[in-house]
Amino acid sequence: MAPKHGLAGFQEDQAAKRAKSSATPASRSATPADTSAKVPFKVEYPNMNLSSPTPRVKRLIDAADFQVSPFIAKGASKDGELDQYYAVTPTTEWEDMKKYNNFIIQGEVYKNNQFVFVRGEDTPKDKDTEGRPKDFWVARILQVRAKNAQHVYALVAWLYWPEELPPPAAKAADQLNKDSGKRRYHGSHELIASNYMDVLDVLSFAGKAEVHHWLEEDDNLQHKLYWRQTFCRETQALSKLRQHCICKGYFNPEVTMYICDNPSCKIWLHDDHLLDAILTKVYKKQTGTNDGTNGVAKANGKKGKTPPYKGIFKATIREEDDKPPVALITDLRANANPKTWEERIACPECDELLQ
Ligand SMILES: [Zn+2]
Numbered sequence: 001m002a003p004k005h006g007l008a009g010f011q012e013d014q015a016a017k018r019a020k021s022s023a024t025p026a027s028r029s030a031t032p033a034d035t036s037a038k039v040p041f042k043v044e045y046p047n048m049n050l051s052s053p054t055p056r057v058k059r060l061i062d063a064a065d066f067q068v069s070p071f072i073a074k075g076a077s078k079d080g081e082l083d084q085y086y087a088v089t090p091t092t093e094w095e096d097m098k099k100y101n102n103f104i105i106q107g108e109v110y111k112n113n114q115f116v117f118v119r120g121e122d123t124p125k126d127k128d129t130e131g132r133p134k135d136f137w138v139a140r141i142l143q144v145r146a147k148n149a150q151h152v153y154a155l156v157a158w159l160y161w162p163e164e165l166p167p168p169a170a171k172a173a174d175q176l177n178k179d180s181g182k183r184r185y186h187g188s189h190e191l192i193a194s195n196y197m198d199v200l201d202v203l204s205f206a207g208k209a210e211v212h213h214w215l216e217e218d219d220n221l222q223h224k225l226y227w228r229q230t231f232c233r234e235t236q237a238l239s240k241l242r243q244h245c246i247c248k249g250y251f252n253p254e255v256t257m258y259i260c261d262n263p264s265c266k267i268w269l270h271d272d273h274l275l276d277a278i279l280t281k282v283y284k285k286q287t288g289t290n291d292g293t294n295g296v297a298k299a300n301g302k303k304g305k306t307p308p309y310k311g312i313f314k315a316t317i318r319e320e321d322d323k324p325p326v327a328l329i330t331d332l333r334a335n336a337n338p339k340t341w342e343e344r345i346a347c348p349e350c351d352e353l354l355q
Pocket residue numbers: 244245246247248249269270273297301
Protein backbone atom coordinates (compact mmCIF):
# COMPACT_ATOMS: atom_id res chain seq x y z
CA MET A 1 0.00 0.00 0.00
CA ALA A 2 1.48 3.33 -0.93
CA PRO A 3 -0.84 6.13 -0.04
CA LYS A 4 0.06 9.64 -0.93
CA HIS A 5 0.80 12.04 1.81
CA GLY A 6 -0.64 15.42 0.92
CA LEU A 7 1.38 18.51 1.69
CA ALA A 8 3.04 19.18 -1.63
CA GLY A 9 -0.14 20.70 -3.02
CA PHE A 10 1.78 23.82 -3.93
CA GLN A 11 4.60 21.85 -5.52
CA GLU A 12 2.61 19.51 -7.68
CA ASP A 13 4.72 20.20 -10.74
CA GLN A 14 7.72 18.74 -8.96
CA ALA A 15 5.83 15.57 -8.04
CA ALA A 16 8.87 14.43 -6.13
CA LYS A 17 8.52 11.31 -4.08
CA ARG A 18 8.52 11.61 -0.35
CA ALA A 19 11.61 9.83 0.85
CA LYS A 20 13.24 9.80 4.27
CA SER A 21 16.70 9.88 2.76
CA SER A 22 15.85 12.51 0.20
CA ALA A 23 17.81 15.74 0.22
CA THR A 24 14.49 17.51 -0.09
CA PRO A 25 12.45 15.91 2.67
CA ALA A 26 9.69 18.44 2.28
CA SER A 27 8.71 17.51 -1.24
CA ARG A 28 6.62 14.49 -0.70
CA SER A 29 3.47 14.68 -2.69
CA ALA A 30 4.18 11.33 -4.26
CA THR A 31 1.22 10.10 -6.13
CA PRO A 32 2.76 7.02 -7.63
CA ALA A 33 0.79 5.47 -10.45
CA ASP A 34 -0.06 2.29 -8.58
CA THR A 35 -1.51 4.21 -5.65
CA SER A 36 -4.30 5.62 -7.73
CA ALA A 37 -5.11 2.09 -8.79
CA LYS A 38 -5.35 0.93 -5.20
CA VAL A 39 -7.00 4.03 -3.82
CA PRO A 40 -9.19 5.36 -6.59
CA PHE A 41 -10.22 8.43 -4.61
CA LYS A 42 -8.70 11.85 -4.59
CA VAL A 43 -9.42 14.82 -2.32
CA GLU A 44 -9.79 18.16 -4.06
CA TYR A 45 -10.34 21.62 -2.65
CA PRO A 46 -12.49 23.63 -5.04
CA ASN A 47 -12.45 27.40 -4.84
CA MET A 48 -16.02 28.02 -3.67
CA ASN A 49 -15.93 31.72 -4.51
CA LEU A 50 -15.39 31.50 -8.25
CA SER A 51 -18.02 33.53 -10.06
CA SER A 52 -17.81 31.54 -13.30
CA PRO A 53 -16.28 28.12 -12.56
CA THR A 54 -15.57 25.65 -15.34
CA PRO A 55 -18.12 22.80 -15.60
CA ARG A 56 -15.66 20.50 -13.81
CA VAL A 57 -15.09 22.92 -10.91
CA LYS A 58 -18.84 23.59 -10.79
CA ARG A 59 -19.40 19.84 -10.24
CA LEU A 60 -16.78 19.86 -7.48
CA ILE A 61 -18.41 22.86 -5.83
CA ASP A 62 -21.80 21.15 -5.95
CA ALA A 63 -20.35 17.98 -4.43
CA ALA A 64 -18.20 19.73 -1.82
CA ASP A 65 -18.60 19.09 1.87
CA PHE A 66 -17.41 21.29 4.68
CA GLN A 67 -14.87 19.70 7.00
CA VAL A 68 -14.51 21.12 10.48
CA SER A 69 -10.95 20.37 11.48
CA PRO A 70 -10.45 18.38 14.66
CA PHE A 71 -7.28 20.41 15.23
CA ILE A 72 -7.58 23.78 16.91
CA ALA A 73 -4.22 25.21 17.85
CA LYS A 74 -3.86 27.54 20.80
CA GLY A 75 -2.29 30.12 18.54
CA ALA A 76 -4.68 29.81 15.61
CA SER A 77 -4.94 33.13 13.79
CA LYS A 78 -8.72 32.82 13.58
CA ASP A 79 -11.50 30.43 14.58
CA GLY A 80 -11.89 27.55 12.20
CA GLU A 81 -8.58 28.36 10.50
CA LEU A 82 -8.22 24.79 9.24
CA ASP A 83 -11.88 24.26 8.30
CA GLN A 84 -12.43 23.93 4.58
CA TYR A 85 -14.56 22.75 1.69
CA TYR A 86 -13.40 19.59 -0.03
CA ALA A 87 -14.71 17.12 -2.55
CA VAL A 88 -13.74 13.48 -3.00
CA THR A 89 -13.56 12.36 -6.62
CA PRO A 90 -14.94 10.34 -8.30
CA THR A 91 -17.83 11.89 -6.42
CA THR A 92 -20.59 9.40 -7.16
CA GLU A 93 -18.52 6.35 -6.24
CA TRP A 94 -17.52 8.01 -2.96
CA GLU A 95 -21.01 9.13 -2.05
CA ASP A 96 -22.55 5.79 -2.95
CA MET A 97 -20.51 4.00 -0.34
CA LYS A 98 -22.00 3.57 3.09
CA LYS A 99 -20.54 5.53 6.01
CA TYR A 100 -19.38 3.63 9.08
CA ASN A 101 -18.50 4.85 12.54
CA ASN A 102 -15.86 2.20 13.06
CA PHE A 103 -14.11 -0.73 11.46
CA ILE A 104 -11.86 -3.57 12.57
CA ILE A 105 -8.39 -4.48 11.34
CA GLN A 106 -6.66 -7.46 12.87
CA GLY A 107 -8.99 -7.47 15.83
CA GLU A 108 -8.54 -3.78 16.61
CA VAL A 109 -11.48 -1.40 16.46
CA TYR A 110 -10.79 1.95 14.82
CA LYS A 111 -13.17 4.87 15.25
CA ASN A 112 -13.51 8.33 13.80
CA ASN A 113 -11.02 10.79 15.31
CA GLN A 114 -8.56 8.00 16.08
CA PHE A 115 -4.90 8.75 15.29
CA VAL A 116 -3.24 6.06 13.18
CA PHE A 117 0.20 5.12 11.91
CA VAL A 118 0.22 4.77 8.13
CA ARG A 119 2.68 2.82 6.05
CA GLY A 120 4.36 5.06 3.50
CA GLU A 121 6.24 3.99 0.39
CA ASP A 122 9.50 3.87 2.32
CA THR A 123 8.28 2.18 5.45
CA PRO A 124 10.14 -1.12 5.75
CA LYS A 125 7.68 -3.98 5.35
CA ASP A 126 8.73 -5.73 8.54
CA LYS A 127 8.56 -2.60 10.71
CA ASP A 128 6.16 -2.25 13.58
CA THR A 129 5.44 1.14 15.08
CA GLU A 130 7.40 0.59 18.28
CA GLY A 131 10.74 2.31 18.56
CA ARG A 132 10.95 4.24 15.32
CA PRO A 133 7.64 6.02 14.80
CA LYS A 134 9.22 8.31 12.21
CA ASP A 135 9.35 5.41 9.76
CA PHE A 136 5.59 5.90 9.57
CA TRP A 137 3.23 8.68 8.66
CA VAL A 138 0.59 9.76 11.15
CA ALA A 139 -3.00 10.67 10.33
CA ARG A 140 -6.34 11.22 12.04
CA ILE A 141 -9.47 9.48 10.81
CA LEU A 142 -12.25 11.87 9.80
CA GLN A 143 -14.69 9.54 8.05
CA VAL A 144 -14.94 5.90 7.03
CA ARG A 145 -16.76 4.48 4.02
CA ALA A 146 -16.87 0.97 2.59
CA LYS A 147 -17.93 -0.67 -0.61
CA ASN A 148 -17.66 -4.12 0.97
CA ALA A 149 -15.48 -5.84 3.55
CA GLN A 150 -12.49 -5.83 1.18
CA HIS A 151 -12.78 -2.18 0.23
CA VAL A 152 -12.79 0.06 3.28
CA TYR A 153 -11.59 3.63 2.92
CA ALA A 154 -10.85 6.35 5.44
CA LEU A 155 -10.83 10.07 4.84
CA VAL A 156 -7.96 11.34 6.97
CA ALA A 157 -6.21 14.57 7.93
CA TRP A 158 -2.42 14.32 7.97
CA LEU A 159 -0.01 15.19 10.73
CA TYR A 160 3.60 15.83 9.75
CA TRP A 161 6.96 15.28 11.37
CA PRO A 162 8.78 18.65 11.56
CA GLU A 163 11.42 17.44 9.05
CA GLU A 164 8.66 17.00 6.48
CA LEU A 165 7.44 20.58 6.57
CA PRO A 166 8.27 22.59 3.48
CA PRO A 167 10.75 25.41 4.03
CA PRO A 168 8.93 28.73 4.54
CA ALA A 169 8.84 31.15 1.61
CA ALA A 170 10.90 33.64 3.60
CA LYS A 171 13.74 32.12 5.63
CA ALA A 172 12.83 31.92 9.32
CA ALA A 173 15.44 32.80 11.94
CA ASP A 174 14.80 29.62 13.87
CA GLN A 175 14.79 27.33 10.84
CA LEU A 176 17.22 24.44 11.30
CA ASN A 177 18.29 24.12 7.67
CA LYS A 178 17.22 25.41 4.30
CA ASP A 179 15.68 22.12 3.13
CA SER A 180 12.86 21.83 5.62
CA GLY A 181 10.53 23.88 7.73
CA LYS A 182 11.73 22.26 10.96
CA ARG A 183 12.34 24.85 13.65
CA ARG A 184 14.67 24.88 16.64
CA TYR A 185 11.77 24.55 19.06
CA HIS A 186 10.37 21.36 17.53
CA GLY A 187 10.85 18.41 19.84
CA SER A 188 11.83 14.92 18.72
CA HIS A 189 8.32 13.55 19.43
CA GLU A 190 6.48 16.46 17.93
CA LEU A 191 3.94 16.29 15.10
CA ILE A 192 2.35 19.21 13.29
CA ALA A 193 -1.36 18.86 12.60
CA SER A 194 -2.64 19.93 9.19
CA ASN A 195 -5.73 20.16 7.03
CA TYR A 196 -4.18 18.20 4.18
CA MET A 197 -6.60 15.36 3.59
CA ASP A 198 -6.48 12.09 1.71
CA VAL A 199 -8.55 8.97 1.23
CA LEU A 200 -6.61 5.87 2.29
CA ASP A 201 -7.27 2.18 2.06
CA VAL A 202 -7.44 1.16 5.72
CA LEU A 203 -5.07 -1.72 4.93
CA SER A 204 -2.28 0.88 4.87
CA PHE A 205 -2.82 1.49 8.60
CA ALA A 206 -0.06 0.08 10.78
CA GLY A 207 -1.80 0.52 14.11
CA LYS A 208 -3.29 3.11 16.41
CA ALA A 209 -1.18 6.06 17.43
CA GLU A 210 -1.42 7.85 20.75
CA VAL A 211 -1.00 11.54 20.02
CA HIS A 212 -1.56 14.15 22.71
CA HIS A 213 -2.64 17.72 22.25
CA TRP A 214 0.00 19.61 24.19
CA LEU A 215 -1.07 23.00 25.49
CA GLU A 216 2.46 24.00 26.60
CA GLU A 217 1.30 24.18 30.18
CA ASP A 218 3.65 21.51 31.47
CA ASP A 219 6.57 19.61 30.08
CA ASN A 220 5.42 16.28 31.38
CA LEU A 221 5.34 14.60 27.99
CA GLN A 222 8.07 12.04 28.52
CA HIS A 223 8.31 10.21 25.23
CA LYS A 224 4.75 10.62 24.07
CA LEU A 225 3.88 11.88 20.63
CA TYR A 226 2.17 15.25 20.69
CA TRP A 227 1.02 18.13 18.53
CA ARG A 228 0.65 21.77 19.57
CA GLN A 229 0.93 23.58 16.26
CA THR A 230 -0.91 23.43 12.97
CA PHE A 231 0.12 23.88 9.35
CA CYS A 232 -2.57 25.42 7.15
CA ARG A 233 -2.86 24.14 3.59
CA GLU A 234 -4.24 27.39 2.25
CA THR A 235 -1.79 29.83 3.86
CA GLN A 236 1.18 27.42 4.13
CA ALA A 237 1.74 28.93 7.57
CA LEU A 238 2.40 27.40 10.97
CA SER A 239 0.17 28.56 13.80
CA LYS A 240 1.72 30.96 16.27
CA LEU A 241 3.23 29.78 19.51
CA ARG A 242 3.53 31.63 22.78
CA GLN A 243 6.84 33.49 23.00
CA HIS A 244 9.09 32.97 25.98
CA CYS A 245 12.38 34.09 27.47
CA ILE A 246 14.49 37.20 26.89
CA CYS A 247 15.20 35.82 23.42
CA LYS A 248 11.48 35.89 22.47
CA GLY A 249 11.90 32.28 21.43
CA TYR A 250 9.72 29.26 21.94
CA PHE A 251 9.43 26.29 24.23
CA ASN A 252 11.14 23.11 23.14
CA PRO A 253 10.02 20.51 25.67
CA GLU A 254 13.45 18.92 25.50
CA VAL A 255 15.17 22.09 26.73
CA THR A 256 14.99 22.96 30.44
CA MET A 257 13.27 26.24 31.25
CA TYR A 258 13.20 28.22 34.48
CA ILE A 259 10.17 30.20 35.52
CA CYS A 260 10.39 33.54 37.32
CA ASP A 261 8.21 33.45 40.43
CA ASN A 262 7.44 37.14 40.47
CA PRO A 263 3.65 37.12 39.85
CA SER A 264 3.87 40.19 37.64
CA CYS A 265 6.67 38.69 35.53
CA LYS A 266 6.32 34.89 35.28
CA ILE A 267 8.72 34.76 32.33
CA TRP A 268 9.97 31.35 31.20
CA LEU A 269 13.70 31.29 30.51
CA HIS A 270 15.76 28.87 28.42
CA ASP A 271 18.56 27.50 30.58
CA ASP A 272 21.30 28.59 28.18
CA HIS A 273 19.90 32.11 27.94
CA LEU A 274 19.64 32.32 31.71
CA LEU A 275 23.29 31.24 31.98
CA ASP A 276 24.18 33.82 29.36
CA ALA A 277 22.49 36.56 31.43
CA ILE A 278 24.28 35.38 34.59
CA LEU A 279 27.72 35.26 32.95
CA THR A 280 27.28 38.62 31.25
CA LYS A 281 26.51 40.16 34.64
CA VAL A 282 29.46 38.40 36.32
CA TYR A 283 31.78 39.53 33.55
CA LYS A 284 30.74 43.17 33.90
CA LYS A 285 31.05 43.12 37.70
CA GLN A 286 34.37 41.25 37.86
CA THR A 287 36.15 43.04 35.06
CA GLY A 288 34.52 46.43 35.51
CA THR A 289 33.69 46.45 31.83
CA ASN A 290 30.47 47.76 30.54
CA ASP A 291 30.54 47.55 26.81
CA GLY A 292 26.80 48.00 26.51
CA THR A 293 26.18 44.43 25.43
CA ASN A 294 23.42 42.54 27.10
CA GLY A 295 24.41 38.98 26.52
CA VAL A 296 24.18 37.09 23.31
CA ALA A 297 20.65 35.78 23.45
CA LYS A 298 19.20 36.71 20.10
CA ALA A 299 15.66 36.62 18.88
CA ASN A 300 14.28 33.14 18.27
CA GLY A 301 17.27 31.38 19.77
CA LYS A 302 19.55 32.36 16.93
CA LYS A 303 23.21 32.26 17.89
CA GLY A 304 24.78 35.67 18.38
CA LYS A 305 28.41 36.69 18.37
CA THR A 306 30.96 35.18 20.76
CA PRO A 307 30.16 36.41 24.25
CA PRO A 308 32.83 38.53 26.04
CA TYR A 309 32.92 36.16 29.04
CA LYS A 310 33.88 33.16 26.91
CA GLY A 311 37.09 31.55 28.18
CA ILE A 312 37.05 33.80 31.28
CA PHE A 313 34.00 32.66 33.24
CA LYS A 314 31.79 29.62 33.04
CA ALA A 315 28.71 28.65 35.00
CA THR A 316 26.25 25.86 35.64
CA ILE A 317 22.92 25.93 37.43
CA ARG A 318 22.50 23.74 40.48
CA GLU A 319 19.12 22.70 41.72
CA GLU A 320 18.35 20.97 44.95
CA ASP A 321 14.97 19.98 46.28
CA ASP A 322 13.15 22.77 48.11
CA LYS A 323 15.99 25.23 47.53
CA PRO A 324 16.19 28.05 45.03
CA PRO A 325 18.44 27.27 42.05
CA VAL A 326 21.95 28.73 42.29
CA ALA A 327 24.61 29.48 39.72
CA LEU A 328 28.01 27.85 40.27
CA ILE A 329 30.48 30.23 38.72
CA THR A 330 34.08 29.43 37.83
CA ASP A 331 36.70 32.07 37.13
CA LEU A 332 38.98 30.51 34.53
CA ARG A 333 41.79 33.06 34.77
CA ALA A 334 45.12 31.73 36.12
CA ASN A 335 45.39 34.05 39.13
CA ALA A 336 41.71 34.02 40.02
CA ASN A 337 40.76 34.21 43.66
CA PRO A 338 38.26 32.83 44.46
CA LYS A 339 38.19 30.25 41.67
CA THR A 340 34.57 29.24 42.18
CA TRP A 341 31.59 30.59 44.00
CA GLU A 342 27.82 30.36 44.18
CA GLU A 343 25.33 33.07 43.44
CA ARG A 344 21.58 33.33 43.66
CA ILE A 345 20.03 33.81 40.25
CA ALA A 346 18.14 36.98 39.41
CA CYS A 347 15.50 37.06 36.70
CA PRO A 348 17.06 38.92 33.76
CA GLU A 349 13.68 40.48 33.04
CA CYS A 350 12.55 41.80 36.47
CA ASP A 351 15.64 41.26 38.66
CA GLU A 352 13.73 39.27 41.27
CA LEU A 353 15.66 36.26 42.64
CA LEU A 354 14.45 32.91 41.33
CA GLN A 355 12.89 30.82 44.10
ZN1 LIG B 1 15.77 32.03 25.30
